[in-house]
Amino acid sequence: AQSVTQLDSQVPVFEEAPVELRCNYSSSVSVYLFWYVQYPNQGLQLLLKYLSGSTLVKGINGFEAEFNKSQTSFHLRKPSVHISDTAEYFCAVSVDQTGANNLFFGTGTRLTVIP
Amino acid sequence: ETGVTQSPTHLIKTRGQQVTLRCSSQSGHNTVSWYQQALGQGPQFIFQYYREEENGRGNFPPRFSGLQFPNYSSELNVNALELDDSALYLCASSLSRGAYSYNEQFFGPGTRLTVL
Numbered sequence: 724a725q726s727v728t729q730l731d732s733q734v735p736v737f738e739e740a741p742v743e744l745r746c747n748y749s750s751s752v753s754v755y756l757f758w759y760v761q762y763p764n765q766g767l768q769l770l771l772k773y774l775s776g777s778t779l780v781k782g783i784n785g786f787e788a789e790f791n792k793s794q795t796s797f798h799l800r801k802p803s804v805h806i807s808d809t810a811e812y813f814c815a816v817s818v819d820q821t822g823a824n825n826l827f828f829g830t831g832t833r834l835t836v837i838p
Numbered sequence: 839e840t841g842v843t844q845s846p847t848h849l850i851k852t853r854g855q856q857v858t859l860r861c862s863s864q865s866g867h868n869t870v871s872w873y874q875q876a877l878g879q880g881p882q883f884i885f886q887y888y889r890e891e892e893n894g895r896g897n898f899p900p901r902f903s904g905l906q907f908p909n910y911s912s913e914l915n916v917n918a919l920e921l922d923d924s925a926l927y928l929c930a931s932s933l934s935r936g937a938y939s940y941n942e943q944f945f946g947p948g949t950r951l952t953v954l
Contacts, residue, residue: 766948828882
């Protein structure tokens with residue numbers, strides 16, 4: 724079985740400060756890893772994904788994440804946040820054995836950028 | 839290119855009723871997945887349809903059922919509604935070139951269902 728743990732439910736940060744949103748996963752098989760963002764009253768938008776290759780993944784809006792297999796982590800980072808980054812962020816994993824390619828999501832981290 | 843659309847945007851039902859939610863997949867996509875997102879939680883996988891057949895199911899009871907049509911649009915049906923069914927229901931579409939290949943999912947804005 725797979726599971727995703729987002730260690731922080733809420734992260735307040737001042738504008739232009741760096742931020743790290745933490746994600747740990749558990750799986751007995753190889754996984755694909757994702758970060759999604761959800762703005763109020765909207766669906767999910769893909770920020771970035773790790774499928775294979777380089778463990779440092781760059782996404783949209785200046786976000787990046789690093790896959791660490793030994794620590795089973797996939798933390799999301801941004802060197803300087805903007806007010807517009809205020810949203811809910813979800814880490815998700817997918818496995819390649821079900822055929823359904825369904826995503827297992829964490830419970831989310833609410834990022835609030837303070838002016 | 840048209841994105842994933844869902845209807846209706848909001849819906850209010852009472853316990854015991856039945857509901858049908860609809861999803862139009864992104865142009866060119868042949869696979870649709872449904873997720874339930876309860877308040878304050880991450881989305882949970884309900885099921886996926888590929889080539890008009892169910893291609894995987896999460897831990898949801900049989901009163902959650904679905905359909906996929908030849909144009910790849912999809913419906914989610916929930917019978918005998920319970921209070922805990924109140925949630926945001928998200929549809930995601932993707933292009934599969936085989937049942938076992940990973941493919942990026944694009945999400946719609948969701949349908950907010952309230953059960954009273």
